Amino acid sequence: MSKLLKKLFYTYYKDIDAGKLLPRDFKRREIGVMLWDKRGMVRHKGFLEKSELSNFIITNAPRHFYHSASLYKSPWIDNMAHKGYYGCDLVFDIDCDHIDTPCKEKHDLWKCKQCGLEGNGLHPKVCPECNHAVFESKGWLCDTCLEKSKSETKKLVEDFLNYDFGIPLDQLHIIFSGHRGYHVHVLNDAFRQLSSESRRELCDFITGTGISLPQIGLNVGSKMINGFTLDDTGWRERIVKYLLHAVQDIKKGKNSLGFEKILVTCISHNAEVLMERIVNKKRNWTLEKVAMGNWTKIIHQLISEARCEIDVPVTIDTHRLIRAPHSLHGRTGFKVVPLAWDELDDFDPFSDPIVFKGKEVMFSTTQRVKEIRIGEEIYGPFEENTQVKIPLETAVFLACKGVGVLS
Amino acid sequence: MCRYPFLEAAKEWMRKQDISPLDAFYEHDGMLEIIRGLFDEALSNVEVSTVLKHDNEEILFIYPWLKILLSFLDMPKVVYKMANLLSKHFGSKLDEEKYPHDLVNICHDQGLKVHLLDDGNTLQIRTVLLPFRMYFTDFLPVAVSFKSPAWKLVNRVIKNGYVYLKKHDLARILEERVKQEIIEVMDWEQNQELLDRIMADPLIKPFFKELKAKCKEKVKQFKQWDDNIPVNTAAFPPCINAILEKNMNGQNLAHSERLFLTYFMLTIGQSVDEVLELFKQQPDYNEKIARYQVEFAAGMHGKKTKYKPHNCAKLASLNMCMKDHPKFTNKECTNPRFEFKNPLTIYRRIVRYQEYTQRMEGGTGETGEGDGKKENAKD
Incomplete structure (x- = not known):
């Protein structure tokens, strides 16, 4: 089975422009692959010539192909301490696997x-x-999962990296991972020297971890609350924006931020007053019949909605390997697709990264297969041990997922 | 420049003077007395020096001498106490600086990329003026050394990549720089030639001997306090061990580290007095203040709340989680089978395991079944 998939992957790697597969500064990157017939990762590879790396990939037609986010003097040395660390790209990962x-x-x-x-x-x-x-x-996988990954990626890029940190959009390289989410690489060498601790601080900012209400200036007293205005910056501004959104939402009878009932009542009873104060940039958020405890709950709910769900260990671990753009993902057969910011909205993760398109083939399920959309069509559900005739791209996806075999 | 001998500009001026360290003693009367006074203040946990009140040239000669002496004394606890005294001293002077330009120039001298904003661009949050800013990549390496919620990026005013700061923030950053610079003397290689010259000098030799004896006596006293550390240290999680080591070295603990250590020790059954014994290692130890704070944490004042130690997520966000630290990590903490949420759980688990293995070892000699059980337990 894996022989057939390996053969397909080989045809892809043989035909692709070798330059596309090369990571930036490839001579300084550690290369790692997972093969079809061996367990575990083959790591600590390094190549000084473009042709060597390209031959390595074509010959092995790996199931997964990664490169280090870090740059080293000698990336091929086994011992991490002796590689000669130069620095590490700032990378973010959004994976719907971690999002509920x-x-x-x-x-x-x-x-x-x-x-x-x-x-x-x-x-x-x-x-x-x-x-x-x-x-x-x-x-x-389903459309809901990947739509959530996409919206979190947009939040990360637009609200945090661009708006708060001022990183220009053209320095933010977005990549569809080929499976459950997106990676964002910051293409600016100035960030390479950030330590793991500094990267954790950045992640804490993005995930809203460690926000202290008194420290950010939200004074919840026994009878009064002094809030923020739209003129504030960072998390202060974000909290006001989400509060405004929540008030407008609740006024329309919706509760998209998922507040508990008592909090919805608190907001809806004071919706007009709150709107007026936010629009007119007033800091007094004291409201009649809203206990300070409930105010604190409202703010914590706003923070949990405004935070971005990044996979923190990926960003803070400076020795991690990351999937190579333009490679193939061995669990879907999809291509790892680099995207410009203005391409993200229209990108369809169940259609655009399809590489192997072809006529219908016979596919035998080895376990129950859930419904899946590939391209414009929905396939399944299929029962265990069933033979079905499906297009090549769907068969490759299901075979990579390990739920059956291509005949 | 005379106010701040740690500046690169001050060091450059000293180099141009081309005066040997020993000659400086003879050319500046009173240097020995000031150094003696500074050591007395440091060893007594004083935070604001009364000895260093004059902003004159002498401080430029005293500062390098202090570092040389600390290096020769080779007593980390004394180094930390002196670092605490001098950093607090210069920190308070920096806080009193009238002109923002001067502060910015000092920051630039120290390699900190700080920008002073003109009036039109200065941010103001309520009544607080934020006339300085740093790009976040320059701010982060500075901020992570503080381990305090106030220094977390998430709690800072940030706009378009710049973190906005007030005057006191810059003073605190520079204060930390001074502390680190003094602590670095512990990594210096001993200059044997200079030491020999000191030991041959009729004026400095007796002074150095007296200083060494005084510091030794004080360190002996610290050692007695070390012996009072709670007994089951083998069960402590990495985060606690890291703080305890800092404390034992006499390093100044951050506020959040002190709180966490207090909550943890009280929760595992230590008394207020036992916790206070630990804090006697601190370079700024003040019995009255420390007792009130530890008693407060124990629920003896205020609302009588007994506080629990921080959970692992909170510790990670304060850069206090040490599970990946090569020196402090332990296998219980990093075992993927158990996702510990609180260091207390790790402690209790290890204690239970130790008790279990002790019981098993106790049974080995009597029944002969113990060996097998012991093996299983280790698996």
Whole structure:
């Protein structure tokens, strides 16, 4: 089975312009691949010639192809301490695997490795049956998941990196990961010298971790609350903007930010007053019949909605490998696609990254297959051990997902 | 320049004077007395020096001598105490600077890329003026050393990539720089030739010997306090061990580190007095203030709330999580099977495991079954 997929990947790597596969400063990057017939990662590869790297990729036609975010003097040395670290690109990862979307209840499964108990959605912290915390998870993809990844990427790029940190959009390189989300590379050498601790601080800013209401100047007294205005900056401004959005939303009878009932009542009873104060940039947020405890809850809810769901360890780990743009993702057969900012909105992750398009082929399922959209069509659900005739791109996707075999 | 001997400009001026360190003692009367006074102040946890009140040339000669002496004394606790005294001293002087331009020039001298804004671009949050700014990539390396919520980027005023700062912020940043510069003497290689010259000098030799004896006596006293550290240190999580090591070296702990250490020790059953014994290592220890704060944490004042130690997420956000630190990490903390949320859980787990293995080891000699059980437990 993997031989057939490897052959397909080989045809892709053989035909692609080798220059596209080269990461920036490729001579200084560690290269890592996962092969079809071996477990684990083949790491600590380094190439000084374009042709060597290109031959390595064509010959192995790897299932996954990565390069280091860091630059080293000698990237091929096994021992990380002896590689000669020069610096690390600032990279962000948004992966819907870490984001709790409602669709997960429908298409994700978990199984406790200790007692075998199964359930839907993201796995619990501990197994309700045996109290163990080791699970096997089976994730699936749908439009809702990838739409959420896209909206979080837009939030990261537009609201945080560009607006708060002033990084120009043309320095932000967006890449569809080929599976569950997007990567954002900051193409500015000035960020390469940031330490892991500094990167954690950046992540804390983006995820709203460690916000202290008194420190940002929100004085919640026993009877009065002094808030922010739209003239403020950073998280202060963000909180006001989300509050304004929440008030407008609740006025229309909606609750898209998911406030609990009592908080919706607090906001809706004071909607007009709040709107007037926000629009006229008044700091007095004291409202009748709204206890200070409820105000604090409202603000914490606004913060949790405004935060961006990045995968923090990817950014702070300066020795991590990241998927190479224009490579193929071994779990979908999709291409890892670099995108310009103005291409992101129209990008369709179930259609645009398809590489292997072709006639219908026979596909045998080895387990139950959930519904999936590939291109414009929806395929499945298919029962276990069924033979179906589906287009090549769908068959490649399902085979890479490991739910069946191409005939 | 005379006010701030740590400046590169001051060091350059000293180099141009071309006066050997020993000659400086003979050319400036009173230097020995000032140095003696500074050591007395540092060893007594004084924060505002009364000895260094004059802004005259002498300080430029005293400052390098202090570093030389600290290096020869080779006592980390004394170094930390002196670093605390001098950094607080110069910090308060910097805070009193009238002209923002002077502060900016001092920052530039120290390699800090700080910009002074003209009146039209100065930000104001309510009544607080923020006339300075740093680009966030320059601010972050400075901020991470503070371990305080106030210095977290997320709590800062940031606009278009610039972090806006008030005068006091710059004074604090420079204060930290001074502290680090003095602490660095611990990495110096001993200049044997200079030491030999000191030991041959009729004026400085007795002074150095007296200073060494005084510091040794004080360090011996600290050692007695070290021995009072709670017994089950083997079960402490990496974050606590890192703070305890800093404390034992006499390094000044950040406010959040002190709080966390207090909450943790009280929660695992230490008494207020036992926790206070730990804080006696601190270069700014003040019995009255420390006792009130520890008693407050123990729920003896105010609303009588007994505070719990910070959770792991909070510690990570304060750069106090040490689970990945090569020196402090332990296998319980990094075991992927257990996602610990609070250091207390790690501590309790290790304590339970230690008790279990002790029971098993106790049974080995008597029944012969213990070996097998012990093996299983280790698995």
